[in-house]
Amino acid sequence: MTGGTAFRDVPRLEDPPLLRGRARFVDDIRAAGGLHAAFLRSPFAHAAIRAIDASAARALPGVRLVLTAADLNPHLTETRLKVALPSPAFRQTLDRPVLASGEVVHVGEAVAIIVADDRYIAEDALSLIEVDYDPLDAVADCVAALADGAPTAHQGAPHNLVGDFTLGFGDPDAAFASAAVVVRETLSQHRGVAHSMECRGLVAIPDPIEDRLTVWSSTQTPHVARRMLCDILGLREDQVRVVTPDVGGGFGPKLVFYPEEAAVAAAARLLGRPVKWIEDRREHFIAATQERDQVWDVELAMDAEGRILGVRGEMIHDHGAWTARGLNVAYGAVSAMPLAYIVPAYRIRSRSAVTNKVPVTPIRGAGQPQGVFAMERLLDRAAQRLGLDRAEIRRRNLVPADRMPYATPLKTRGGMQVVLDSGDFPQCMAEALQRADWDGFRDRQEAARVQGRYLGIGVANYVEGTGRGPFEHVSVRLEPSGRIFVATGAAPMGQSTRTMLAQLVAEQLGGDMANVEVSAGDTATSPLGLGGFNSRQAVMAGTSAHVASIKVRDRVLQVAATLLEASEADLEIAGRAVRVTGTGMQVTLAEIARAAAGLPGFALPGGRAGIAAAEEVVIDPMTYANGSCVAEVEVDAGTGNIAITRLSFMHDCGRALHPRIVEGQVLGGIAHGIGNALFEWMGFDDQAQPVTTNLAEYLLMSATEMPHAISIGHLESPTPLNPLGIKGVGESGVIPVAAAIASAVEDALSPFDARMNRVPIAPHDVVAAMLGDAAR
Amino acid sequence: MSEDRSLARRVNCVVNGTAQAAEVSVRRTLADYLRQDLGLTGTHLGCEHGVCGACTVLVDGRAVRSCLMLAVQAEGCAVTTVEGIAPDVVTLHPLQTAFAKHHALQCGFCTPGMLTTLLEFLEEVPAPTAEEIRIVISGNLCRCTGYEPIVAATLEAAAVMRGGA
Numbered sequence: 001m002t003g004g005t006a007f008r009d010v011p012r013l014e015d016p017p018l019l020r021g022r023a024r025f026v027d028d029i030r031a032a033g034g035l036h037a038a039f040l041r042s043p044f045a046h047a048a049i050r051a052i053d054a055s056a057a058r059a060l061p062g063v064r065l066v067l068t069a070a071d072l073n074p075h076l077t078e079t080r081l082k083v084a085l086p087s088p089a090f091r092q093t094l095d096r097p098v099l100a101s102g103e104v105v106h107v108g109e110a111v112a113i114i115v116a117d118d119r120y121i122a123e124d125a126l127s128l129i130e131v132d133y134d135p136l137d138a139v140a141d142c143v144a145a146l147a148d149g150a151p152t153a154h155q156g157a158p159h160n161l162v163g164d165f166t167l168g169f170g171d172p173d174a175a176f177a178s179a180a181v182v183v184r185e186t187l188s189q190h191r192g193v194a195h196s197m198e199c200r201g202l203v204a205i206p207d208p209i210e211d212r213l214t215v216w217s218s219t220q221t222p223h224v225a226r227r228m229l230c231d232i233l234g235l236r237e238d239q240v241r242v243v244t245p246d247v248g249g250g251f252g253p254k255l256v257f258y259p260e261e262a263a264v265a266a267a268a269r270l271l272g273r274p275v276k277w278i279e280d281r282r283e284h285f286i287a288a289t290q291e292r293d294q295v296w297d298v299e300l301a302m303d304a305e306g307r308i309l310g311v312r313g314e315m316i317h318d319h320g321a322w323t324a325r326g327l328n329v330a331y332g333a334v335s336a337m338p339l340a341y342i343v344p345a346y347r348i349r350s351r352s353a354v355t356n357k358v359p360v361t362p363i364r365g366a367g368q369p370q371g372v373f374a375m376e377r378l379l380d381r382a383a384q385r386l387g388l389d390r391a392e393i394r395r396r397n398l399v400p401a402d403r404m405p406y407a408t409p410l411k412t413r414g415g416m417q418v419v420l421d422s423g424d425f426p427q428c429m430a431e432a433l434q435r436a437d438w439d440g441f442r443d444r445q446e447a448a449r450v451q452g453r454y455l456g457i458g459v460a461n462y463v464e465g466t467g468r469g470p471f472e473h474v475s476v477r478l479e480p481s482g483r484i485f486v487a488t489g490a491a492p493m494g495q496s497t498r499t500m501l502a503q504l505v506a507e508q509l510g511g512d513m514a515n516v517e518v519s520a521g522d523t524a525t526s527p528l529g530l531g532g533f534n535s536r537q538a539v540m541a542g543t544s545a546h547v548a549s550i551k552v553r554d555r556v557l558q559v560a561a562t563l564l565e566a567s568e569a570d571l572e573i574a575g576r577a578v579r580v581t582g583t584g585m586q587v588t589l590a591e592i593a594r595a596a597a598g599l600p601g602f603a604l605p606g607g608r609a610g611i612a613a614a615e616e617v618v619i620d621p622m623t624y625a626n627g628s629c630v631a632e633v634e635v636d637a638g639t640g641n642i643a644i645t646r647l648s649f650m651h652d653c654g655r656a657l658h659p660r661i662v663e664g665q666v667l668g669g670i671a672h673g674i675g676n677a678l679f680e681w682m683g684f685d686d687q688a689q690p691v692t693t694n695l696a697e698y699l700l701m702s703a704t705e706m707p708h709a710i711s712i713g714h715l716e717s718p719t720p721l722n723p724l725g726i727k728g729v730g731e732s733g734v735i736p737v738a739a740a741i742a743s744a745v746e747d748a749l750s751p752f753d754a755r756m757n758r759v760p761i762a763p764h765d766v767v768a769a770m771l772g773d774a775a776r
Numbered sequence: 777m778s779e780d781r782s783l784a785r786r787v788n789c790v791v792n793g794t795a796q797a798a799e800v801s802v803r804r805t806l807a808d809y810l811r812q813d814l815g816l817t818g819t820h821l822g823c824e825h826g827v828c829g830a831c832t833v834l835v836d837g838r839a840v841r842s843c844l845m846l847a848v849q850a851e852g853c854a855v856t857t858v859e860g861i862a863p864d865v866v867t868l869h870p871l872q873t874a875f876a877k878h879h880a881l882q883c884g885f886c887t888p889g890m891l892t893t894l895l896e897f898l899e900e901v902p903a904p905t906a907e908e909i910r911i912v913i914s915g916n917l918c919r920c921t922g923y924e925p926i927v928a929a930t931l932e933a934a935a936v937m938r939g940g941a
Contacts, residue, residue: 020872021859195917703923
């Protein structure tokens with residue numbers, strides 16, 4: 001018997017406190033005697049620091065501490081954040097400092113920390129610090145950064161190349177030599193900001209008596225944060241606890257360990273008092289990591305029947321000023337490009353360029369939207385050349401269901417072969433097309449054109465690597481109270497992680513989710529953890545929870561059988577008790593836990609102590625989700641406005657643990673994708689000075705921009721890679737949307753022979769295209 | 777500077793039905809007063825420049841950005857925050873119930889501002905259309921949900937509230 005909680009729409013555990021305003025986000029934590037930090041940030045994209053005078057700031061009443069790099073570094077055992085994922089493709093080491101010393105390399109880089117009695121005073125004091133900057137040439141563009149003779153983003157650096165790798169297989173040059181059709185495009189996606197509605201923040205609470213430090217942080221990776229704090233502050237793991245409160249969205253940048261976390265923790269230890277720092281929105285614009293800037297020069301070779309022969313080209317990735325994660329976004333983009341299709345030969349050289357901009361790390365999608373954009377735009381171009389329907393050319397090239405599992409020649413960043421484990425990509429696209437009434441569109445388009453209206457439709461497919469391994473920790477323990485305590489290294493940030501784990505645990509242990517307590521993202525309750533990113537937590541933590549719960553279930557039944565003097569086969573767990581099927585005999589979970597806790601001198605039931613299991617189920621291969629998006633747009637010829645009149649999305653993330661949550665993840669991703677396609681543009685001038693630093697200048701999707709006609713459908717191709725058959729879903733929605741919308745806008749503007757090769761597409765881009773502005 | 781007594785004023789207001797009186801720095805925002813002085817941390821600060829709407833509270837029944845209003849401006853006002861929406865500790869308001877049912881919140885950070893904004897609106901427009909709801913929440917940003925579940929929840933809550941009236 002199972003609990004009836006998994007694979008269905010149960011109420012979320014997270015909702016009641018969030019709805020009542022009784023949740024606890026990091027800024028809601030008040031520590032007695034707590035102080036507040038503010039950071040002085042560079043106003044220049046690139047400058048030498050000649051001198052800093054903080055005496056006036058230190059003299060301001062209420063200011064407790066002012067630290068520059070020179071003040072802080074003697075207290076640190078490591079002054080740089082060594083966070084880079086390993087890669088042989090690195091050409092420079094760019095570990096960023098806790099506080100800038102001698103040189104600043106992007107606007108927003110932290111130069112000094114001020115700690116004061118309250119945030120008002122701390123911010124007052126910022127303006128009292130005098131920094132003598134000597135501005136230097138700034139590198140604002142990733143393509144120009146790699147040109148011969150370009151100024152360097154860091155003084156004394158040999159060049160601006162930080163990463164260089166070529167991903168490939170087969171013989172692309174032979175493929176191009178034999179091709180019937182070759183199309184080539186230059187494509188780009190622009191940099192955007194993650195904009196979780198809650199910005200970053202932490203509260204560092206030192207305990208001078210025990211010489212320990214507790215850090216409440218709005219992070220996606222608490223265990224990484226603990227390791228970094230230990231390295232930087234010279235502490236042992238048992239001295240540092242990092243714990244996540246409720247986290248108001250992550251979307252990627254909160255997986256990074258930041259200079260502010262190190263500086264605030266160090267300041268708290270120096271002062272012996274709690275210190276809180278809460279990022280404000282302007283800081284989020286200039287100090288939280290960003291993503292998407294890439295420029296692709298790629299070509300596609302096809303035979304006369306529209307079958308892909310090969311892909312080759314180059315991609316330049318804007319790395320920002322420091323290595324805050326690795327070359328993973330560039331790698332993810334290039335490896336995502338061919339995934340949905342049979343591509344016999346492939347070679348893309350990727351170069352990551354250092355610029356004087358905020359470091360780049362994954363934001364929802366993590367390079368995959370760019371790779372998909374490149375592939376899908378080339379397929380549209382090839383379809384035009386061959387006179388094929390855009391859906392038909394994709395149909396001829398999608399990896400067919402009967403080839404699953406499909407071993408691609410690609411390797412992951414960890415060197416493991418990419419094997420598409422399951423899915424029916426052609427069926428998925430067919431259902432998306434059907435929802436969109438693709439076949440009826442030409443009639444709608446022609447009818448509209450007669451009225452002077454421009455409708456367009458576009459389609460894009462994607463395959464997403466989900467469930468990044470190698471493991472996530474989950475422990476399940478039956479407490480003497482009869483409560484089930486679950487602890488995990490997984491870190492929730494709004495995806496319903498606690499509900500997900502409670503569903504899986506209750507499924508095995510009585511079906512009462514209210515009896516399950518989930519501690520997530522706390523280094524004190526989980527010895528190991530990787531955290532939240534890469535659409536991984538349901539897959540990795542879910543699997544560990546499932547396996548651990550079955551072990552606990554077996555143990556519960558073993559003890560219950562002893563207590564009830566019954567056969568385990570006759571027992572069932574129902575609610576908070578185990579009963580003998582068909583009789584009134586039962587024993588409560590509390591009684592079972594107490595029996596297993598032992599009595600001095602008495603034998604243990606089952607010969608073992610306690611009822612608990614901990615799992616770190618290792619799953620190295622990623623499981624691949626997939627989907628198809630069809631966008632229909634109307635373009636206003638007068639204003640250039642693009643209205644998405646209909647959006648149809650089919651996706652497949654295996655079995656859905658909670659269908660409503662899955663749909664919510666997809667829909668949220670779609671909204672983010674529309675933002676990337678039409679609105680979100682993080683602007684910089686030619687000196688790399690950010691020019692969109694508030695939410696009036698930088699446009700996020702609001703309710704009125706959402707298409708009214710959104711149709712989301714689900715296929716379920718269970719993966720064989722985990723016992724639940726599930727795949728990740730958190731990033732899926734965002735990946736194909738920009739490609740589908742660009743395709744649709746181009747289709748709407750086909751009378752003008754427009755080319756939509758970059759996103760976001762603003763109204764002025766549309767107008768320029770209609771005016772035949774070749775310079776766009 | 778904020779500690780300068782000459783720059784503090786006495787403020788009397790009613791918050792969630794309880795009278796409050798305090799000496800408050802003139803530059804303290806209403807949001808900081810509610811969150812830090814009264815411990816009502818359900819009101820969230822998302823942008824502190826009046827765009828995201830997360831900090832919205834009701835002041836004399838009107839939806840107000842508490843990051844753009846000073847605490848001293850609340851003199852004599854009745855303020856309702858998200859903590860004051862549910863009728864009691866057991867029961868949720870129909871709008872809260874509908875939000876949970878329709879998965880109209882994920883991380884929940886924008887939710888207090890959504891709820892307060894919508895409560896003001898539903899008071900004025902008890903039978904709204906979906907399009908009217910989209911317009912009224914267009915000043916409240918949400919990065920998680922894609923908004924449409926919020927619209928669906930509001931439509932259902934409006935029907936429940938009409939039926940219960």
